[in-house]
Amino acid sequence: MKRTFRFSTALVIGGVLLVPTRTPKAASALPTIEQFLAPGTPIEIVSAKKADRIAWTAYEHGLRNVYTASAPAFTPVRLTNVTRDDGVELSDVSMSDDGSVVVFVRGTQPNREGWVANPTADPAGAQRTIWAARTSGGGAWKLGEGTTPALSPDGRSVLFSKEGQIYRYEVRLKPDTTGTAAVGNAKLAEKPDTTGTAATGNAKSAVVSGFSRTPLVKAWGTNGTPVWSPDGTKFAFVSNRVDHALIGIYTVATRSVSFLSPSVDHDSSPTWSPDGKRVAFIRRPGTPFGLQAHQGAGSIGNPDGPAYNPLTALRGGGRGGRGGQAGRGRGDSDAQRGDDARPGLFSAAFTGGYTLSFWVADVAGGEGREFWHALKDDKDFTAMSTITWADRDHVIFEAEPREWTRWYSVPVTASSSEAPPIELTPGEGAVEQAAVSADGRTLFYSTNAGDIERRHVWKVATSGGGAEQLTKGDTIETYPVALASGKQVAVLGGDAKRPFGVGLVPASGGAANYIYPSLDGFPIDAEVVPQLVMTKAADGMDIHNQLFVPKDLKPGEKRPAIVFVHGGPVRQMLLGYHYMHFYHVAYAVNQWLASRGYVVMSVNYRSGIGYGKSFRTAPNTGGRGNAEYQDVVAGGKHLQSRPDVDPNRIGIWGLSYGGVLTSQALARNSDIFKVGVDLAGVHLWGSSLDPDNVSYKASTISAIDTWKSPVLLVHGDDDRNVQFSQTTGLVQLLRAHNVYHELIVFTDDTHEPLLHKRYLYAFNRLEEFIGRFLKGAAPRSTAGQ
Secondary structure, three states, rough: OOOOOOOOEEEOOOOOOOOOOOOOOOOOOOOHHHHHHHEEEEEEEEEEEOOOEEEEEEEEEEEEEEEOOOOOOOOOEEOOOOOOOOOOOOOEEEEOOOOEEEEEEEEOOOOOOOOOOOOOOOOOOOOEEEEEEEOOOOOOOEEEOOOOEEEEEOOEEEEEEEEEEEEEEEEEEOOOOOOOOOOOEOOOOOOOOOOOOOOOOOEEEEEEEOOOOOOOEEOOEEEEEEEEEOOOOEEEEEEEEOOEEEEEEEEOOEEEEOOOOOOEEEEEEEOOOOOOOEEEEEEEEOOOOOHEEEEEEEOOOOOOOOEEOOOHHOOOOOOOOOOOOOOOOOOOHHHHHHHOOOOOOOOOOOOOOOOOOEEEEOOOOOEEEEEEEEEOOOOOOOOOOOOOEEEEEEEEEEEOOOOOOEEEEEEEEOOOOOOOOOOOOOOOEEEEEEEEOOOEEEEEEOOOOOOOOOEEEEEEEEEOOOOEEOOOOOOOEEEEOOOOOOOOEEEEEEEEEHHHHHEEEEEOOOOOEEEEOOOOOHHHHOOOOEEEEEOOOOOOOOEEEEEEEEOOOOOOOOOEEEEOOOOOOOOOOOOOOOOOOHHHHHHHHHHHHHOOEEEEEEOOOOOOOOOOHHHHHOOOHHOOOOOOOOHHHHHHHHHHHOEEEEEEEEEEEEEHHHHHHHHHHHHHHHOOEEEEEEOOOOOOOOOOOOOOOHHHHHEEEEEEEHHOEEEEEEEEEOOOOOOOHHHHHHHHHHHHHOEEEEEEEEEEOOOOOOHHHHHHHHHHHHHHHHHOOOOOOOOOOOOOO
């Protein structure tokens, strides 16, 4: 008998939309999702340049804190004291050269309207602030509002950009005689924190940070990305002046600014030589007339007035920053650009035809010279945005010239600026994270070369030579940072059953010794080792998948199954815990679902990373044709064909791009996918509602008439990655087509829940919702209740 499911009456409590659901049977013997997500997860890790000390930020069931550890014992010490699940993220951690000071940021990036995420709905709002802590203890203190701090080598000053200018916090200790807590501005005071939401130091002392309300560097243009010299006496910065950009040098002692080899071109990515006497940087051609957005009426100088495009004005267009363009199509200037062959008008290149070069300049005199450039019409080495000065004579950079992302080196003293870069990281695999040793001579990096489904750490001389693998086997190691002594490398890693932690690897190679977190109470015995399963899509594409088979599966038994699709799509799920926080959580969820009897398959569909540039840039994906969806179908059909899976009991879940593919599966193949959970998915590519438009036909909503399977939708309404309107619009269609759905709306929350309790709520609802349709009887219609 055909069933019709309708939307049930819902209730919003505390920002969570609650829907009547069937109470699941108790399963006290099984581990809970709380247990699977209990261990602390390290997020960022840094090391000191002159001491064997590391620091990292950690997520501990909603508590976000900063830790440090030093030689020889490397015992973890918590520097902050966050004791509440407050949803305030930590980022941008850095450490002074001697390891005595750690600086970090609390608060999310502002959304498109300029608001910092406020998931607890604090009526006072939320801030993005810079904090500091002494590794010797005593608590952390707030320096003040700001982002992307640049800590001086001696730990005494922090630079940051604000409204296009550069400011400074000066950090100094002095006795607390007021009884107030440490704050970022000497003129302000706060009472000691009694809420447990932030660490404020001890009762006997406080830290005062001097903050000038006027910029340290106030210059024309948008000034930012300050980089300290090795001795801390100067810093370099980029001054973007729209049609060109300069590298500035600020000298602390004289409070003066100078510019290195100023030109009409765009300079970026300043990096200091080890002796602090030279700065290398990237140079690209300046902006040609055809691409300039002139101010005023195109008169000489820099008149006031809104942005103005002379090409549009000549055609009677309006004034505006985009040349009076209307709608979403190409503007007149774009059309002319494609047809105009006059050199230098719509295109820009250096003499010789190349468009990217590396320069080096003496800081004392400011004179510079080119030491390397890409070749004319080069497509391999034109996308780099950052270079790093390594040893005395080399700069290194990351590029993806062909199939794999690699690191390269260029000698600053090269006799020819056209010599090809030196390839540092060979092998069939991509390099994802890299760090340079304290002396600049060694590059440590994480790659899947030689083990395509995992990550391991390698090292190579920055001047070139043979690369050496440091870790191997069935483990996963990422984010290497070198210790000052050169004896060890700190990593973030784990394996198929061990959640990610902070480990120490001998610089000569070997297994990681993990110092954090404790796994007491973690249900490691309930986990399984996922299997690599290959499937073939309808067009012949080979797809890599991870399969979780329940431990208690008996011969001849057929279990319900679930497909998991990751987001991104530039992600790769591994044969073990993941190095990104949400996918670390998702892996734990898949282990939890397997422990509750489901066969789980994680699909690495095309357009993801890890399998080469051709796989990542496969044609006709997304709004261009939805080609990646056939990879998900192949996963569903593989599960249907397995003797241990009931072909009529298969579900699907995913977040972001995974939400895209979850909704696609439910709408296009309700015959395979009987139920799904769509977290923050996109349901309409672009804006066209024309049924014949390619992007519309590739969208989920084009198949709304065939959507029969029930769905649980989860979305935060302050999502900065996927517009919340994607869920708003979908719900209207689901209602109109009588598709059974339930909804969880997390108010003031982002793409991924910031509050741990919301993670727990969402995943418990996920398991209950899927289980209701795959393990139990489906609910009756609740329409009209």
